[in-house]
Amino acid sequence: MLCQLEGSQAIARAIALCRPKVVCAYPITPQTHIVEGLGELVRSGELSECEFINVESEMAALSVAIGSEAAGVRSYTATSSQGLLYMMEAVYNASGMELPIVMTLGNRTIGAPINIWNDHSDAMSARDAGWMMFFAETNQEALDLHIQAFKIAEKTKNPVMICVDGFILTHAYERVDIPSQEEVDKFLPFYSPEVCLDIEEPLAMGAMVSPDYFMEVRYIAHIKQMKAIETIGSISEEFFQKFKRKSGGFLREYEIDGAETVIVSMGSVAGTIKEVIDELNANGEKIGLLSLICYRPFPADILNKALKNAKKIIVVEKAFAIGIGGFLSREIELAIKDKEIVSVIAGIGGRNITRSMLKECFLQKNNNQSTKFLGLNEGIIEAQ
């Protein structure tokens, strides 16, 4: 059913369609509307047989999800920014214990200085935590990704984080197609884990692991996640078959055929980039876009193929590490060697990314700088 909905509401609906048994969260901007929406769906009975728990912190939010998931029921939480950092210990814990929790990350930067606006710093802080991570470009994709997320997580026994740009998507009203409950039920089977806290078959979860085994534990986790690339692909394909909509998977290409310059980005900024490409290509430029959806596991081979013909790669990235620079651009270097890769740090702390900025940036030639900061106010910098 087509609806005009706020992104957060669309995500809440998607979650409800997945019939989680436990939803728990702690409020943090810009994630709040998602859990408010879920809370209402639970209270109204639209999402039935679901425990909605107001916890006292993000640490508790993910911990409750760890508990309920370990007890064998589908569990969901959502957070942003500082909240993710506050629960970070549990983030690693959930993946280490192979608990297929799904979490929405309403992307927001990390303080100090405190700032509630969007960038991908929070997501990047968890990029090595063993979770699978997907970035939504639109609210439709956010909705679709959440439905796929449970299936991916439960099939691979690996938690999944769906990253949705805070405010830009979470607070934006857009047209979304919400599938019916029957459709989702057909796609996402009832969750019945092999391993859980079961009095009939008592197991201990979360054992201490000594140096004798720890490396193997981590190695296996790595191999499993790399293997999960197949699962992600097939689930995305299955989603397309069932819902007649391309969603999820690894990346989305736009005007890539014959493109000399390929822009790589994650999340909602792809929309604005597309507008810029349309305009520039109309004037004879050969620019394409590669919007990366699946960030973890990092689909290096798939990226390599997609970027094979590009002469220049511009990575528009919404987060960077102080002391080294962009994350994504460095990871792209893993996928493709010997190409000019420019890192464009953009939209940090909610700074607007406008068409004019991007246009200028894409057209810049003979660039000596491998890292650029889009829309940096030189005046302020000089004053400092």
Added chain:
Amino acid sequence: MSSLTLGNRIKSENVTIQASRLRPNTISSGHRACQGCGEALAARCAIDAAYEAANGKIILVNATGCLEVFSCATPENAWKIPWIHSLFGNAPAVASGVAAALSNQKRNDIRIIAQGGDGSTYDIGMGCLSGMFERNDDVLYICYDNQAYMNTGVQRSGATLPFTRTATTLPNSKYMGNDPQTGKNVPQIAMAHGIPYVATASIGHIHDLEQKIAKAVQINGARYVHIHVPCPLGWGFEPSKTVKIAKLAIKCGLFPLFEAENGKVTKSTPIDEVIAVDDYLKAQRRFAHLFSKSASPDPLSFLQKIADKNIEKYGLKKGISNE
């Protein structure tokens, strides 16, 4: 024969589960606790009692700490029942999650117990514990109180007694061990949440402990049982003296045994014969500096006052029973 021993070959009433040949042994032999570990003993007593009270339907959530480390390290798991360890500070929340899942599955017959040491309970996990209490989640939380961070090498916690010597409160010319102006009382904090049941127990009184656990397990909502577990390593006494030390703590009044329901003390276990705190303290090296020749008598009288206050507050001379 006696009713004060754990078992009695003649009578079947007033004997402990621990004396039963068919006790559940929820924590199996082969665990890696220190010799004479009070916590290992307390865990078996408490969880066995819970197991019996819940007809074997128990799920355990364990905070990081000695108990977790010695009971479950690959490839050996001592637990006979479903058990999960997540983190140091989140056991109450994980338990809330398990409770939510089971409530969702209409399995309220399965009882959930979260457990941790005083470090996780008093300090790092206090937020999650308070949240679990405040939501009145259907979880029994057991704190095994050995009054310091033993797992990491005996550092001070919020449960450390005044004047205790720990690795981070070494007595010197300026300080007589742990600062007496610090510390908190989690049983009282639990009571302040108005949760249905709060109790203190000790391995020095297994009958009492088992009764309290059995009662706690059967109540719905958030419950808190605080068990005093002497630690031979951290407190400095012979491993064979663990139970004796626990008994002394009860007898001197420094560890009062009581029950509280809905925020009010309803019962306390009387002390037969009150002893001076000195008798308890001097049996432990962590207080040895209080008994040196040059030591001031003030710390001892300070601790005696705490004990006296407990005795008065909880009516330990005769015991309270409002049932």
Added chain:
Amino acid sequence: MFQIRIHGRGGQGVVTAAELLSIAAFLDGKHSQAFPSFGSERMGAPVTAFCRISEKEIYLREPIMEPNAVIIQDRTVIEPSNAFHGIVDSGFALVSSRAPVSCNNKSIRVSCIDAVGVAMEYIGKPIPNAVLLGSFAALTGIIKIDSVIAAIKQKFSGTIAEKNIKAACFAYDKTQKGDL
């Protein structure tokens, strides 16, 4: 693509206005995108919201800097919010104001309606967004008044919906009549 920027103060339903606009456009069969100026919305602080309406799918995520129309829910924010900034030539500016408002850019079509007055009369609260949307529908023809009504029904229920609809319709009619 038709881009609308809405100015007002926290508590005046600025974001709701954008949302209602986007729903109305959606109901008209168009693509639309509404989003607030992101921030911690405090009661009384100047607030901006945006809405894009298009026949095609909308990719653009930048804030609206060159609106085809602005809706100003409170004339006192015009200055602090620089509300007339960037309006395209012959763009619309619909202002909630009892007194006439003037704009330096004479190509802009400025219209005023005492939306608060109408809202007080019909709704009993100084929330002018429905009134302004009714007026906006009449003024620009970008959205149908029936869609505005349907959007209000979707968003609100019961007497609140009814009152808002009445207010919107009153403003629509008044604007149609050129009675501003």
Added chain:
Amino acid sequence: MNKPFAVVLDASTSLCNKTGSWRTKRPEYITRLPPCNSACPAGENIQQWLYFAIEGKFFDAWKVMVERNPFPAVIGRVCYSMCEKACNRAITDGAVNINLLERSIGDLAIAKGWEFEKNANYPGKKILIIGAGPSGLSAAYFLKKLGHEVTIYDNHKKPGGMMRYGVPRYRLPNNVLDTEIKRIVNFGVKIICDKKIDDICAAIKEFDAVYIAVGASIALKPDVKIESGSNIVDAVGLFQKLENEDKDLPYLGQTVLVCGGGNTAIDAARSSLRLGAKNVKIIYRRTIDDMPANENEIGEALAEGIEILCLRTISKVDKNKIFVDKMNYDREASILSKSGELEILYADSVIFAIGQSVDKDMFSNIEGINVSENGVIEVDENMMTEIPGVFAGGDAISGKRTVTHAIAWGKKASNYIDAYLRSTKVTKPPKNEVITFKRLNVAYYTKNPRKNVFIPMDISFKEKDTSYSGKKIIEEASRCFSCGNCFHCDNCYGYCPDGTIIKHKDGSLEFNYDYCKGCGICASECPCGAIKMIEE
């Protein structure tokens, strides 16, 4: 099941971790000798029969008693109860009333008609026992148990010796004694009474061995100046006349003074009351707490109005005027001395109950049987006289003349005689270490003070029935600390932090050293000191 590697583990897999290797000390269940057993002259395993009594297994309890003592009902009445004096419970809330329990179970055996278990016919030797007193009867019983053929000769009308002629009937009724002797006869022992032994040497030829257990029948002469005309009575003589229902009883009068501190003195005093005396006093050298007489007996005497004058000795009796020295007693140094203070008492008669000696004349013409100056028959370390095969025991060879000691002598003699007949030697089993009070965890025993039973009685020669019946036996027996012997309280089992103790179906406990880390909590929390830590 596809479990996450290493992070998820199966239940109870720790059992493969044998933590027993951590141990430097090993706990072991041991038995220490309870002080009651240690103190019992007859070597009764009191703790063991109490153990059965607690369980209500009275027959088993009785069987344990008669392993060491064929006269439970008698001993339960006349014993000086060294066991109770040694009882560790005496330090807390009063000794277990062992004596009364023994009597109660002994009486139960009489009521139920329990008999000794006959052993397989063993082609034993023929043994003659001279004297059917406690020692002779006891030796007969134990020798019979060992398979020998035993005949007892006694010169009295009835068997029993001092049990019959040395204890008043209100304390030991005849039917009790008769039944317990009858049981020995039923067991196969031949008793011939009214038999004078004119020629013991001749008798020896007929038998493979002889045991002389003639007792000490001559009352000791007091070291007191006695003026003529004084009315002096010896206690044993009085009792014998009473037993034989002799009409010619000595005159006691209204006021009687008894000298002595043992049960015999108490018996004499109480008998005097029963014979019509109105004012009876006992004079004893030390304090009342030092009196060898049973606590119960003393209590009852006091209840009957008998006065006990302590720290006094008689120096002279002049008709009805008795001169008394007051004494000083330093118990710690065990020094008794005259204080110098004098006292004069008046009495119609003075009864001395200060002991007996062997009748020297009996053996004066037998070579090889020598009576020493102390009035005892001389024997070697195997209780044998100079005549091979002729043994002597009981009061005849010992200064400690109590029924219990006599029974012990009988048992001892039976072993020596048996060894002699088999040409072997008696080997004494090693004695376990006696458990002291310090080793006990008395806090584990419920407080339950001793209840002394004083039933107000009419002053007669009829025995008052104070025996406990079933429930009360259990109740009193349950006061036993079970010192040094596991009583299955399960403390070790319950307190072991490592769950290393295996509790078997029958309740028995076993250390599983695979897991025991040697912490020692089990030993430390054992109420009765029945676990010992031993260096690995």
